[in-house]
Amino acid sequence: MKVVFLDFDGVLNSLSDIAFGLGSSCFNAAAIERLNAIVRRSSAKVVVSSTWRVQHTMDELRVLLANAGFDGEIIGCTPVHSHDDARGLPDIGFIRCQEIQAWIDAHPTPLTSFVILDDLELEPMAAYHVKTDLEVGLCDHHVDEALGLLG
Template sequence: MKIVFLDFDGVLNHYLMLLNEPSEQRKRFSQPAVERLNAIVKRTGARVVVSSSWREWNSVDALRTLLAEEGFVGEVLDHTPILHPRTARLPDPNPGQTRCMEIMQWIDARPERPESFVALDDLDLEWLAAYHVKTESDTGLLDAHVEMAIDILGETP
């Protein structure tokens, strides 16, 4: 199984979108970013595990519905566990390290390790650098990121 660990803020939505689109026309996510995510899952057969902080106030079912309403066509499998820096006992807790620990904990809890995985995130995930496609919070998921993610996951014929 191939997994995309998905952040929302800075990946599916971004600051320029918020600045440039009138609020009455604005969607929660950038449609080009959702289309790019769709391209990743279609070309690789990957499933999504939400790693975004949005999982703190949304169930997996609510996240599935939210993404589907925004045009996502893939499968939302799960979300990562929620670790808080104090309870995670990190030597230097920062959001990127916490996110890495949450992703690693999700992987470790599976009976079978994913065939491949990628983390789409605007945080610095240095502990998962080989599996991380870093987006920028002002632009979100771009075409170049799609190709990087597919290279990490492996394209399905």
């Protein structure tokens, strides 16, 4: 199974989207279409790693993404770890990596490949990370990079 671990802010929207509003959607339409391209071309499933998973149920996240035009399959969310789980380190990127690894460890189906779409620094998982820019979000070159990692 191929998996895309998906952050929202800085991936599916950008600072300018947030500042100027996106109308009826929370997400940038071009970024959603790029995400669709990744999952269609790779047959990957999506696991939400965004902090949005703290404020929204799985069903709410599915509806939000579907209403924005996402047509892939969301199979779950990473667990939420506190700063204490990160051994006192306040590094959100480190915590995000722990959460992703915990999801991988908890699922018996081995992953053939995975990619992490996130604007955070994720050094422990750099080999799987496509780093987006909070100012811009998901771009065409990120699609190519993600597809290269997914194989």
